[in-house]
Amino acid sequence: MSKEAISRREALKIGALGTAGLAMLGATNATAATVLEKNVKFDETYDVIVIGTGFSGLAAAAKASERGLKVLVIEKMGRIGGNSVVNGGGMAVPNNIYQKKYGVKDSGDRFIKDCLKAGLGINHVELLETIVKRANDAFDFSVQCGAQWQDVKPAWFGGHSVPRTLVTANMSGSGIIKPMTKFVEKLPGCKIMRRTKFDDFVMDDKDGVVGVTVRTGYRFNRKLLSDDTENTTGDKKVFRAKKGVILASGGFAADKVFRKLQDPRITADQDATNHSGATAGALLKAFQIGAMPIHIGWIQQGPWASPDERGFGIAPLMTQQGLFKHGMAVDVRNGKRFMNELADRKTRADAEYVILHETADAYPVAIGTYNTFPKQLLPLIDKALHSKVMKKYDTLDAVAAAYKIPAAALKASVKKYNAGIKKGVDEFGKPVKTFKGKGIEAKGPYYCVRLVPKPHHTMGGVKINTKAQVISGNTMKPIAGLYAAGEVTGGTHGASRLGTVAVTDCLTFGMIAGENI
Known part of the structure; x- marks a missing residue:
């Protein structure tokens, strides 16, 4: 990869952030949008479109489908799950059933205090409070989907003040993703499309999200440093989302251009724990339509x-x-x-x-x-x-x-x-x-x-409220028709995520997005 090529891509990404900056300074969302409803013809129509098939995306799809909505889940890679498949399968749940069974005393306040300590106090506490309220619901939902958990005393992970982490039977996130995928695929009106890359949001004349443009048959190029405008594989389609879009595209720790822009100490040759598709493309598109960026520069390394x-x-x-x-x-x-x-x-x-x-x-x-x-x-x-x-x-x-x-x-x-x-x-x-x-x-x-240390989790992303609605940096209000959950969001974990809270965060806010959209 030539230095000139890298510079060109860096310029593209800086330009995208510049657009987000304009939105925060007062430009309307529609000004930044590249696709407007009045200019497209929709190929297919759904109630809800979910971008991403990790914990957040599948949980959101399930909850939306259970409400009787017609749901499409799109995944740019050839396999489902993203980083959710390759993690260690640990889920931190305060006041969980195994803590009670094995005599471990815990509390929601203690959980939040631990998260704030790891996050250097810059966490958005209302999001942590929401996780406390719904963490056990999220765990129960994983069991409903077929996930199997070790019946042992909860594990004590670094930064926690008590053992509260439950671990899947196979000690991998695949222990949740595989049964959840089968669960979602069996739900009426719920469809998953692999190798389908999200390209852009479709906006109405009121700056609301009403659909997406995608490429079906997309082939991700693992040799690229980031999402690449020169990769034109796939057939262009436009899908309507009558109720809205849920962004669950994950983090960008494998995006060697964008992560370096945020933290120049992370070199292009530094290995990451993430799968190769963990890039910033979908996040940048959200910034372009005015989503508020939060904590983008905080990138956690796995020690x-x-x-x-x-x-x-x-x-x-x-x-x-x-x-x-x-x-x-x-x-x-x-x-x-x-x-x-x-x-x-x-x-x-x-x-x-x-x-x-x-x-x-x-x-x-x-x-x-x-x-x-x-x-x-x-x-x-x-x-x-x-x-x-x-x-x-x-x-x-x-x-x-x-x-x-x-x-x-x-x-x-x-x-x-x-x-x-x-x-x-x-x-x-x-x-x-x-x-x-x-x-x-x-x-x-x-x-x-x-x-x-390897880049592991990107703390920053779009700002959401406790209903998983994406907040506009222009109006400080929710962007109509746009929800988000999981690592693509910012604020929950502050400067550094407490270990094994990601699964809890993703499942919790994925469920909330599906319930509210």
Whole structure:
């Protein structure tokens, strides 16, 4: 890809944001729109059109269809689910049935406090309050669709003050998406179209959304840096949406042009946990018709990812509830711990970045022994070893030699960490006493994963209210006929999303959008 080509695409995206800026300064939505109702002929008509087939999109489609509405769901990729399929299947639900079953005390206020701490206090609290009210409804809905969940004590993920995360039986978001897809496809009047790319909104003369232009038979080009105007694959169609459109297109962490515009530290060659179709095209079109941008520059990095595999992979499963919980992470340059392995994602990713910015390729290493892995992760150990993202060593000397860590310092760090667990007080504030940390066994084998932060979740997007209506930056009122849910929205998570709240957010506001449109 030439520098000239990259610059051209950057210019296109800057132009799109410029249009959004004009809308916020007072230009009408119709001024920015490229497609007006009076200028098109509709090929097909539906009550509701949903853009995207992740948690939000499918939940919205289901709820709209259950109301008797004729629903079309469009997906630009060849398979359904987007990032929702490749995540770890964790859903944070305050006051859930398994917390009550296993004696965990929680509250909505505590959940919101945890989210605000991770989000640096810039979260839009009314959206968090809505999640608290509807989180258990969203969980019940997933079960209604056929999702299966582990009947164990809820998991304790970084940044949470209590264990409240429920995990699917297969430890993947596919455990929700696959049954939900079957559920939606069986609903009367509900249709899913793959390889159908949303191109633009169709607007009426009152600045309301009344349809979309799409391309059917679209082929996404994974070699491109972002959504690309030169990709003209597919046949152009125009679809009417009598009740409105629900935007559930997800985030843009795989959009190497747009994410760099927001945060120049994220280079084009930096791997992301997202699927390749997680780009900013649909979001930018919403900005063009006046949707208010919120928190666009806040891009969360996953601190539990590894440079030894592409994308999300298996490392996050082994680190988050295994090596990070009962083991420890060390700076390979000096053999010392450098962070609370159960802090919120931003805190941990920032700590890892300090090391990597000072010394290129000095990837920190997470270390633990067999006892660090909960029973549900034991079947995955061989898979992680076979993929070589996790390595196994008989002694700490072997670990030190493999990663060029000062052996004496590494042994001292292990000893200090174990001593802290015995006392119930950790030097970095890890709540080892509360969750009864196991520590690192005196004898091996030792299991290790190299760590690198990867762009994972984009906090920013369009502003919505508690009814999932998209707010105009021009009028400060809802844009008629436009709703949104999930990662394409902004404000809910503030500066950094608390781990496993995404599934809750997406399902909750997807349901709300489908109920209200």
